[in-house]
Amino acid sequence: MKLLRIGAPGAEVPAVLGEDGTPLSLSGLTADIDAAFFAAGGVDRARHALATGALPPINTNDGRIGAPVARPGKVVCVGLNYVDHAEETGAAVPERPVVFMKDPSTVVGPYDQVLIPRGSVKTDWEVELAVVIGREARYLAGPTEAAEHIAGYTISNDVSEREYQLEYSAQWDLGKSCETFNPMGPWLVTPDEIADPAMLGMRLAVNGETHQNGNTKNMIFGAEYLVWYLSQYMVLRPGDVINTGTPAGVALGLPGTPYLRAGDTVELAIDGLGTQRQTFINA
Template identity: 60%
Template sequence: MKFARHGEPGHEYPIVSGADGLWRDLTPIAPDVTPDLLSRSEPELGLEALPVVTRLERFGPPLTGIGKIICIGLNYSDHAEETGAAPPPEPIIFLKAPDTVVGPQDDVLIPRASRKTDWEVELAVIIGTRARYLTSPDDALACVAGYTISNDVSEREFQLERGGQWDKGKNCETFNPLGPWILTADEVPDPQKLNLRLWVNGHLRQNGTTADMIFDVAHLIWYVSQFMVLNPGDVINTGTPAGVALGSPGRPYLRAGDVVELEIDHLGRQRQNLRATP
């Protein structure tokens, strides 16, 4: 199934799409898309009795109640190479605050004084079951509720040239467009067989596959569970393939007026207009 949130910012309502491909209004049985809702089956939800949504407008972030956003850096060998970094021996972890999340078609604000705002298409993993000190990666995928698309927008000067940790280059407002929908884990038998693509102003910049991750999704969940408890509603951004501005000739960082579009197989498509922070 696909779960999404639809409507104006701050007034989104939950919708769901099942085997018939129709979007249906979930408000008769659920006030919003929450982590526990993602675990319910199509028969449990009684989809056929729910009203069909005939007009789709804005998709909001596909989940409410997001806890932590755990991000993985340099998780594709080609991305590490393009930035001049050695492939890490262990996953690189940093955090994004939940208030960086916006809808998949919402504007992205270039921060004041920014000169190096960059893009990153990523597979995002939605945790559905508590994961704490998992025994092995073999136990990890059972903890996944679903998958969606994340644009891990980054300001490289803030991240890499201003001292301290990466967080201040990753947590600017609007820096985590998410969605358009969550595809439940049962519909993604192998998360290492998904293609990722990103365009800037119509030019293809990233064209990769999750098969090229240094640490696969199962390993990441297992690994993170050794250091922090993963709760339902937590999100893991699993890294980006080559093609970011930081690693491209001329370093064509984003400017106001640019348009970024991104997609992952089966998970839909995002489109953001870049504008200056007022």
């Protein structure tokens, strides 16, 4: 099942894709796809409504696709989670997940414009598999238990300002939390539609030139492991998002490759999860 939100920012309508790809409204079931939706068993209720054929077509004059999750409580990110990415940036392969937080207000739609911060000269791209939490996870017993707590998967572009991230502070958050720095979507795809989240091709191109061409099989720490690991240190709540890391091919690791400038277009995709496309403009 593919869940999405359609409409102007702040006025998105919750929806699910029908078998023919038609967006069907979930407004009769929920006000939004958010923490309350997941906590109240919204995914199962949406699946039942879809199966019964009771959902009407979406009714909105604005076809914009928003992020598939409204107002995540937190966005937890994992850095250096692909061996090739660690190597290209000159970092040691981590023995434990490298964890940092990203301001949840950075989350925007998959086709929205992204703002290059004022004075930025090193705005970079990162295609990532994102995990959305469906049930509260705290002190899970092991990675196998984590599957029960995952609502689904989607795409994140973990946009990063490298000068802010690596040169201004010992903390990464400054370079990760600039406004619009987390396009997400287009859909939240439930686990039953993903045969193996550890075997998904992922790609990213800038102005038509491919820079990232990886696969989640090369993650150092897999999605379920990360949910288990993080639950030992923080409570993961419904609607929280985990960005699981990026493969090689970012500007930081490609000497001579220019960072993003106003007018650049970034296109990214992950097998089974759809595509994104953003144009970058100056803040």
